[in-house]
Amino acid sequence: MEDDLTLLGATGVEDLLQDGVQETLESLRVAGIKRRFAIRTGITVWCGGGASLLILLDNLKEDFYKVCRRCTAVVCCRMSPRQKAETVRLVKKSDERPVCAAIGDGANDVSMIQEAHIGFGIMGKEGRQAVRCSDFAFGRFHFLKKVLLVHGHWYYVRVSTLVQYSFYKNLTFITPQVFFAIWSAFSTQTVYDSMILTMYNITFTSLPILVYGLFDQNIPADLLMSRPHLYQANAGNAAMSWPTFFKWIAFGLWQSSVMYFGWPNAILPHGQPSLPFGQTMDLYLFGTTLANICIYVVTIKLVLVANYYTQFFIWSVILTLIFYVVLCLLYEGFIIEVLENYEIFWSFYRMYESAWLLLGFHSSLPSCADSRCHTSCLLVVLG
Template structure:
């Protein structure tokens, strides 16, 4: 960052600049370089972020020449850096400051939970290696049992030497936290991207130091492309915007610089520690809730299709819908939508449980809740329940076509409401209310839709006896199977609970 300032008293022009020590050391006068090296190393070793502040006296004519050149080329892509080089040289060093980049509360605990849940962590920072090491220790990225391996360009002169360094620790890489300086990162991206990502991805953690915004973006894209994995990028400042935009999911953390990432992030959190709740608690439960919704939706559609198939087969393939008009509409809207959506209130895994055992997320991450096996189970349940509903209604309809429709449709609605019990792990008061209200809406509609329902029939005890009997035979076997399965082969979080 730099600025021109004019002294209003003597009209002298000064050029002030500040930046990272590795950048400013190339622009300052030779006599200051030793001072910068010594002081920046000292400040970095105690975990401070180093900034160098410099100044340059500028002649009037020089300033006008620069101003004209700047105004002419400032909109030309790639020219701004060349123009700044015109003035950013032989800088006089005014001061070197060490800024404490204090971690937010709960960062270490959150990162440890992410590790235990099977999420790989890469740190892309603009800090020096020494500063990054201190931060990683404070953030639980590097613990006492872990080794540090530093890749510096001064010690590695070629990519072949770098590959040999990789191979030397490959057998025990899981115990290492790897630190790469900027030059090594640039060479890895340019010459050996696949070898770099495949090697580093097996480490405890990877820390890329002195990264520019463009390099952060390139590394994120590299991991996503080579490993074929979904990546989540987290940042809190303008330097992280490009990286966040390149990720599958970008999270912006509000802070002193957080407003710069608000408009470019998919998700905004007020504090870093909220990420554990977002991923482990909401992520787990949303995954399971969505799976339950899809299962119910598939079943709801397939059982209706199967009932239509049986109906058409029994009545000589007549092209007539079994449930017509308002019954067809009501089945997918008024009567079953509230129970269906109430599944979103089902908390499958409690917050304290997932925080205590974040490994649950790791196990769930590799399993598909709705795979081909699950689909065929849903189809089989639909066929069984559809058969019971249709054959039960045919057996009990007493040679009256309206009785057949009334019994089968009422059994179907009650059965769909009861099927919610097969998906729910923990009941919420609104879920119970949704089921009861849906049933009340159905009863109320019976008295309105008199073209479809025989009022005398539905008010009889025998009618509801038949409906309940069909529902019990169609639903109870699967309820028993669920309970027995939870006893014999309980799920992981069921055992932990």
């Protein structure tokens, strides 16, 4: 140990609050986000030094958490990195199983950031160790307000819609195959051609929902920033609730039923001829028409669900439909020996030979969607 030293000077870092911290915390409170910060707001529980907190976490963990839950904020002083992580773990492993976020700007916050579900790192004067170990990093604390209230809100709505729409569009597409299996004595014959089965999720319906998941904004950013209480609309995983999920499922079942039973029975009663020269539909023409209706219906459904029509989204819809039509024209317009497309040859063209089939195709679109789709499709037809 050194002794008899002459102190020439000392340096230190002034650890003050950044600008906008108080306003950010107040906005998070209004948004319903519970927090634990080293700022006294409302009812506060003060824990002494690291020694007293060590006793609480080792012997009175459950009682300590019950007391903390009844408080607006809890301030813990002089904590070691391990104690910070244990405090986060205490909340994360509780019966409520909340989603925990940890915010720090120094190396002593790394354990806490890594223990939380979501770690935020702030580029401060104490280095960038917290930034390197975090999930999200930003330069100032007040940026957290926009990260949570705006981008967090948008991201949740996008992801919840993307997940449920994926279930919906596949249910709408495959349910007619289940109906067809009943009418075909549960044979292995499919109502769709193999090309349609392969490309449906890869190209025919993938690009619009991908662009939606990247750019959709259901509420403007300035409105979300000025009204933090709008964040509470997504509390409790509201957009992914069972009623909302079953609503998407109900739409899929209804639309697939209309596609399979509705337009053939309404437009072609008693199996009367619908094609030139007295011909009737065969299996491949029926499957091609079903696929056309399904692809257009699920695409229109997404257009109606979307709230923010960017150029990327509009072009994704247009290009997807154009690609589908062009691929069908090529695949069903030429015999390709390798693909063995003999049975489906010319089916796409034959669908447009009959005014009855076209009428059935277009009349099924407004019948296969919700009230908004009814209005939109009727306006298009009348216009």
